[in-house]
Amino acid sequence: MKTPKISEAVVRRLPVYLRFLSELKANNVLTVSSQDLGLKLDLNPAQIRKDLAHFGEFGRKGIGYDVSYLIEKIRSILKIDRVINVALVGAGNLGRALSNYNAYLKDNMKIVAIFDAHSGKVGEVINNLSVQSMEELNATVNQRSIRIGIITVPASEAQVVADRFVDAGIEAILNFAPVIIKVPQGIRIHHADFTTDLLSLAYYIDDAEEQV
């Protein structure tokens, strides 16, 4: 079974669906329509149906989608039907904050190792994980079958860390450093730079004050 070419926009919406469906399930809701989903998630219902239809026929005409079934399908599509192990480099404030999300990610992903280049950080315990030195990265990634890496180091060190991740055989990287990182073809990289988000927001504020 080959999925011909799913756009990144579609893939990015799947976790949003998943999250809301999980909430519905927790509230014992059995079925949901694209209409409901669209209302709650601020998305067009046709878009939701189309997104899901890329991967199969998950709904029932006249009824909607079975919540539990759709959850399982999306988890399978995202390949998080088994827990995926994640490593994090950069044991600063941000790294510490993100490692706290393990509880939230439960069943889907797990941050299982934290590394830091500064010897002062090594050995420190964060969220039950002992910070490891960069020398241990390669071996740990392989031993623990870590597939995804998170970068929370300063911009100046981010590229080096990415290179280390790639060397170690990691397949996808989430970079929080405010810098564009280059990786070889075949490695997936997403940039999650909050300073970019924040500065772009300023564009939308009212500049009436500028009139003198």
Added chain:
Amino acid sequence: MKTPKISEAVVRRLPVYLRFLSELKANNVLTVSSQDLGLKLDLNPAQIRKDLAHFGEFGRKGIGYDVSYLIEKIRSILKIDRVINVALVGAGNLGRALSNYNAYLKDNMKIVAIFDAHSGKVGEVINNLSVQSMEELNATVNQRSIRIGIITVPASEAQVVADRFVDAGIEAILNFAPVIIKVPQGIRIHHADFTTDLLSLAYYIDDAEEQV
């Protein structure tokens, strides 16, 4: 002067340009072409030229863009040619981490107030700011002319916090909680949910292992 209708995609690239231009300036580079920019930022040069041309003629044919001049122009477009004050609600790990970016944001934005609904947090000092109670939010937002709000509370409290921000007169919100928040027309909201980013990355890992 009316800018007819700039797409969000364009606005989101402006801070990326700004960041790299600042780096060039720090290295005493005077001029840069869309070609150079595109290479470094993994963007099409034509797209960069078009993005900038939305706002005016900033370049010189045969030469490129004057780095300092373009920086000033972009800062002006983003309305960060004067420091914009920002408030943050949620003095947890993530809030603490983000408040550390003040140094990085310097000249453009400044987190000037931190709030938390839990009395245990109130009074705690984070990054030279004393955490305030939610009761003080409205007055502080007005006194300090805070225009943008950041939400770093759990998902269950995020909507309430957004409502408080809106009441206080904030114009744009950056929400880190993993939930879709609703705001009235005219208020800008961006969702910066790292769990969505992380889960979507899993789609791109190699699932060869699934073959039994």
Added chain:
DNA sequence: TAGATTGTTAATCGATTAACAATC
């Protein structure tokens, strides 16, 4: 002058939305 590079128009590409037959 020759080479480089912009600003902009036209062409392409892709994503979103509307509409509706199929069907629960």
Added chain:
DNA sequence: TAGATTGTTAATCGATTAACAATC
């Protein structure tokens, strides 16, 4: 049966890329 809702095709909309005249 009547109402609801999917999956999907067609229409629309918008964003990216190519191409090139203008010009430094």
